[in-house]
Amino acid sequence: MKALLSLALAATPVSTVTPLSLPPPTGPDLIGTVTAHLIDRSRPDPWVATEKNRELMVSIWYPxxxxxxxxxxxxxxxxxxxxxxxxxSGYALPVTHGHVGAPPAAGRHPVVLYSPxxxxxxxxxxxxxxxxVSHGxxxxxxxxxxxANFVEFPDGRIATGAIEPPASPEEEEKLLAKVVDVRVRDTRFVLDQLRRMPLARTMDLSRIGMFGASMGGTTAANVMLADRRVRAGVNLDGSFVGPILTTDLTRPFLLFGSDxxxxxxxxxxxxxERLRGPRHQLEIDxxxxxxxxxxxxLFPQLGLPPDQVEPVVGTIGADRSVAIQRAYLRAFFDRHLRHRGGGLLDRPSPRYPEVTVKP
Structure with missing residues (x-):
């Protein structure tokens, strides 16, 4: 979480600045990115009663x-x-490999949504x-x-986290149900807006997938139940909450988890047992x-002792972990949105012995 990163950055002030970096993508395509401020005037903000409309920020990443x-x-x-x-802090936050406002490549590309x-x-x-994006x-x-902890809008306003912790297990269950419902509504609103975006001509909206980490993963599953526009989904190490626990899903889904x-x-x-379509389950040692x-x-670059880093990102090398995740995530969407490749999902691979494939 960014709060943890912030604490780590604050803990080690030094006189020189070390730039943090993200590993470069492996695909052949250059990357452009733009942001969009979306306002859903059909509903108030569900977390802050004084906000009359639900406001969201999204980023569009494209070849x-x-x-x-x-x-x-x-x-x-x-x-x-x-x-x-x-x-x-002694550290500079990363820059990405996306270029702001770059002209889009020709063609229409499959679309994938991401929920954190x-x-x-x-x-x-x-x-x-x-x-x-680097693969099209x-x-x-x-x-x-x-x-989210922080969301910055174009006018400089920063919306902060406003969800109060629950007082009891019963309240927690109700709260998580609301969190999922709000996220599903957010995502469906974003789906509605895609045709109206300046980059709509780069999107093949007949081929939409979704993935997310933790709560974002259960969001992906519940969006698929509510909206058939999303054809394939991935949960990255998130416990499931909401209707997906009691409702069958008949489209492709990947459960991709930690050790x-x-x-x-x-x-x-x-x-x-609820996944009635193509299903895959993987675990990375x-x-x-x-x-x-x-x-x-990012965490391994901060010079923190292993007892602080390993509980949150494991013992695996960062580059190796990222390479594995990228390979399998791409294989999943290539199979189910492009109808090509994807054999990596079916059986253990000698290239990735760290990965357990559930039969």
Whole structure:
């Protein structure tokens, strides 16, 4: 989570500045990116009663024709950067491999939506987002306002997390149900807006997938139940919440998890039996919950002791973890949105012995 990153950055002030970096994507396509401020006037904000409309920020990442003359996008917006990275931290936050406003490449590309974990921002999956785009996908990343720690709007306003912790297990269950419902509504609103966006001509809206980390993963599954426009989905290490626990899903879905050391999440067992379409379940040895976010790459660069890093991103090497995730995520969407490749999903691979494939 960015709060944890912020604490780490604040803990080690030094006189020189070390730039943090994200691993480059492997595909042949150049990457462009733009942001969009979306306002859903049909509903008030569900978390802050004084806000009359639901406001969202999204980023659209797309294959670019050229990037000449277009600067690389920062990992987070300036206002968010100021919140999480103290001036004397000794670190500079990453820049991405996307170029702001670059002209799109010709053609129409499959579209994939990304929903982050609870409390996280749309930027937290950039390592995986860029990989898909470099291989010919358009990816739309969504901030769930007041669920995310920070969301910066074009006028400089920063919406902060506003979900109060529950007082009891019963309240927690109700709260999680509401979180999922709000996220599903957010995502369906974004889907409605895609045809109206300036980059709509680069999107093949007959081929839409979705993935997310943690709460974003269960969001993907529940969006698929509510909206048939999403043809394939991925849960990256998230426990399932909401209607997906009691409703069959007949379209392709991938459960992609961290090292459980033999202990299975009960909600995964439940949902596995609810998956009536093509289904896949994978586990990566040596990973932990935040391995499926950019923090897999960033935390090891901070020079923190292993007892602080390993509980959140595991013992696996960062580059290896990212390479594995990228390969399998791309294989899944290539199979189910492009109808090509994807054999990596079916059986253990000697290239990736760290991955357990559930038969």
């Amino acid at each position: 670019a024709r050229t990037v000449r003359g277009h600067r690389r996008a920062d990992w987070v917006s300036p206002g968010v950067a100021a919140r999480i990275n103290p001036p004397d 974990g609870f409390g996280l921002e749309r930027t937290s999956g950039t390592v995986l987002v860029e990989e898909l 996908y358009v990816v739309v990343t969504i901030d769930h306002t007041h669920d 459980t050391d033999g202990e299975q999440d009960d909600t995964w067992t439940t949902v596995w 040596g990973t932990a919950h935040l391995s499926f976010t950019d923090f897999q790459s």
